[in-house]
Amino acid sequence: MTNLTCLFFLVIIKFTDRVLWLFSTPLAPTSSANAIMVKVVTCTAPVNIAVIKYWGKRNAALILPTNDSLSVTLSQDILHSKTTIAASPDFSHDRLWLNGKEEDITKNKRMHNCFRETRALRKQLEDSSAEPLEPLSTYPVHVCSENNFPTAAGLASSASGLAALVFTLARLFDLPTSTSDLSRIARQGSGSACRSLFGGFVAWEMGSRDDGADSLAVQVAPETHWPELQALICVVDDAKKGTSSTEGMQNTVATSPLLQHRIRDVVPERMRDMKKAILDRDFQTFAEITMRDSNQFHAVCLDTFPPIFYLNDVSRAIIRLIHEYNATSPDGRLKAAYTYDAGPNAVIYAPKQNMKEIIHLITRYFPGADFVDPYNFFPEGEVVGSNLPHTHDKFNQNVIPVFPAGSVSRLLHTEVADGPRVLGKEESLLNEQGLPLRLK
Amino acid sequence: MTNLTCLFFLVIIKFTDRVLWLFSTPLAPTSSANAIMVKVVTCTAPVNIAVIKYWGKRNAALILPTNDSLSVTLSQDILHSKTTIAASPDFSHDRLWLNGKEEDITKNKRMHNCFRETRALRKQLEDSSAEPLEPLSTYPVHVCSENNFPTAAGLASSASGLAALVFTLARLFDLPTSTSDLSRIARQGSGSACRSLFGGFVAWEMGSRDDGADSLAVQVAPETHWPELQALICVVDDAKKGTSSTEGMQNTVATSPLLQHRIRDVVPERMRDMKKAILDRDFQTFAEITMRDSNQFHAVCLDTFPPIFYLNDVSRAIIRLIHEYNATSPDGRLKAAYTYDAGPNAVIYAPKQNMKEIIHLITRYFPGADFVDPYNFFPEGEVVGSNLPHTHDKFNQNVIPVFPAGSVSRLLHTEVADGPRVLGKEESLLNEQGLPLRLK
Known part of the structure; x- marks a missing residue:
């Protein structure tokens, strides 16, 4: 050389x-x-x-x-x-x-x-x-x-x-x-x-x-700013392959009267509030905006013509379950937030300390999901899905039915990372x- | 006296x-x-x-x-x-x-x-x-x-x-x-x-x-102005009793950012267009506004916090089916319009001449519904649900699966009246x- x-x-x-x-x-x-x-x-x-x-x-x-x-x-x-x-x-x-x-x-x-x-x-x-x-x-x-x-x-x-x-x-x-x-x-x-x-x-x-x-x-x-934030991905089976997001979003732009309002009047404020919530590690605001924005995204999909559906009955049941879980929180604070992309899978964000309870909860109502326990939350002998949230006195066990095994096929426990x-x-x-x- | x-x-x-x-x-x-x-x-x-x-x-x-x-x-x-x-x-x-x-x-x-x-x-x-x-x-x-x-x-x-x-x-x-x-x-x-x-x-x-x-x-x-307009009510079973409309709409007013836009910028124009469509017996405009407004109503329900769901998987499948039916119409014209109130039941509006085809179509994908034939559309021997729309060459038979019997429990054929x-x-x-x- x-x-x-x-x-x-x-x-x-x-x-x-x-x-x-x-x-x-x-x-x-x-x-x-x-x-x-x-x-x-x-x-x-x-x-x-x-x-x-x-x-x-x-x-x-x-x-x-x-x-x-x-x-x-x-x-x-x-x-x-x-x-x-x-x-x-x-x-x-x-x-x-x-x-x-x-x-x-x-x-x-x-x-x-x-x-x-x-x-x-x-x-x-x-x-x-x-x-x-x-x-x-x-x-x-x-x-x-x-x-x-x-x-x-x-x-x-x-x-x-x-x-x-x-x-x-x-x-x-x-x-x-x-x-x-x-x-x-x-x-x-x-x-x-x-x-x-x-x-x-x-x-x-x-x-x-x-x-x-x-x-x-x-x-x-x-x-490293907020390492306690974890996520649980609930993979939901869906017979129907949804609209591709590329095609879907252009139909929304072309046909949804509500989208323009979201773009102009809703998102800018949410961006400001969400950034502040993250910098403050304020899970309450983070959770509420996350859930509201997921819902609004699916709302403008529904306002598209023809309408686009990504949520199915299993997705909607998980939403109900998380709202019941939050609504009965002993100190009145939100403990989890769901969000859904262009498909039926739920992603549940929560502080690490609530995650074990959430995994029990989801598995209780959606049995049979594949679950690897990457963070070793469950000691040997503890059955995943066996516990309902103990401290939630007013939790309504009938908020949703127990779904057929495999309705949620897989649970992926993960966290904010590099x-x-x-x-x-x-x-x-x-x-x-x-x-x-x-x-x- | x-x-x-x-x-x-x-x-x-x-x-x-x-x-x-x-x-x-x-x-x-x-x-x-x-x-x-x-x-x-x-x-x-x-x-x-x-x-x-x-x-x-x-x-x-x-x-x-x-x-x-x-x-x-x-x-x-x-x-x-x-x-x-x-x-x-x-x-x-x-x-x-x-x-x-x-x-x-x-x-x-x-x-x-x-x-x-x-x-x-x-x-x-x-x-x-x-x-x-x-x-x-x-x-x-x-x-x-x-x-x-x-x-x-x-x-x-x-x-x-x-x-x-x-x-x-x-x-x-x-x-x-x-x-x-x-x-x-x-x-x-x-x-x-x-x-x-x-x-x-x-x-x-x-x-x-x-x-x-x-x-x-x-x-x-x-x-008497438009007696050809008929309706088919598809009663959809739902395990979960939905939110009452009284409670639901007040939550929407209180929490949905999109509702105000609907009220202010969308409905006034739709009212004008819809009145004209009715006076002109213009089913194309009537159908499109009907479907769009139903979708937008359910969109603002979803934008409510916590979100309100009235449509379930059966409701959504009927929507897909009607869009496929319309999209493959031989002359490119809309032949039916769905609308949903605060529940999962579909109401399908259509001119009388399309209604037999629609009843066949719904019954084909949602078998087992009780159906009385009040207008004698079906001669003895003709099985309801036996025919797909013959003239719709491009109709995709797999647009939705055939649902379990009774998913639509009842079909009510009716018409505009006094x-x-x-x-x-x-x-x-x-x-x-x-x-x-x-x-x-």
């Missing part, structure tokens, strides 16, 4: 921290047709669940929203999208495998936006660098991505998936871009993906510019030829 | 038409303590189903609404409340039997309003008459009322019930009051009852006065002692 390439190698190391070089000759000259040069990066990105909902675009191509939104980033230990990207001049073209199945990358306009934007930034870097940089912007890439949860479960897989893609591309290309600037790119892949680039509590500021330059995510508070992570080489989803280790 | 009482008798006959006198000495002097003098009137009043929904009071005591509403009066041959009222100085006090069970009339504030107002009008009549009138305003009454449909079915029984009460009292007292003026009294019994005093298409104008003097019903068009009717003596619900013929 020349001194120059040596220096370049060190710079790369500095910038990329845990970026991996699978081969021992990472800086082999690209002019050598026989040399296989592959740079490979693997990252995970988390799921985020909004407490002020995003619903409606003012520009569908750039994915510019009609209102601000705010979400909580959930632990990647429980739910994540994992993406490995390899770059090589020897690859014939960009290829993509999603959950073990190859997809036609050229047909995915939104993913294409993310490649175009990150490559353009890499190109700038290459052009402006005093030192010659590897022309990664010109190399085809292989992308392999997997969720550790069923895509069909409707758990915001596009947010974590596109966040993982953009974050991994940024690491692959050693982009010095700030997370908020990256979020602007992720936004063009999938709107809510921009919020999955941060941990903790994240606002997506809608911005006002036509080019979307000011429509990006900012961190309201890191996960943003995307770079993983070690051993976590790669691609083999040494840059092909998936697992195919479906 | 003196000439004077003879004249009075004739006047009574003229005013009351089919008013009944159960005893042969109707004009026996009231001073005679031994004489039993009873005047008895029996009437029916229809159910009305709103196409622009009433939801929210600006004055709960006077039942003054926050917006105009508009309804269609449905045939009393299919659904009605029937009320017999007898007046006698020998009755000890006012008594009331509802569906065969005696109720404490003194505890029913709203019913009390109707008695007070109609007695006051009768008193004015007695005081101002040149001829002495029977002091009916001072006699206790016995009221017996029955619905020909289960109250529990959630079919607007309070509207028809209170309309029947007020209409029967007006006939009992020979009030020369106009129907709109009577509707102002019925409104104080149950808001939507005011609309059941007219046949055809009826607007409840919210008015602006604090005393409610201008909050009353007016007929937009009589039933207002309250006075019945003959043989229809009385009270015996000669002024006591119910049937008790529960």
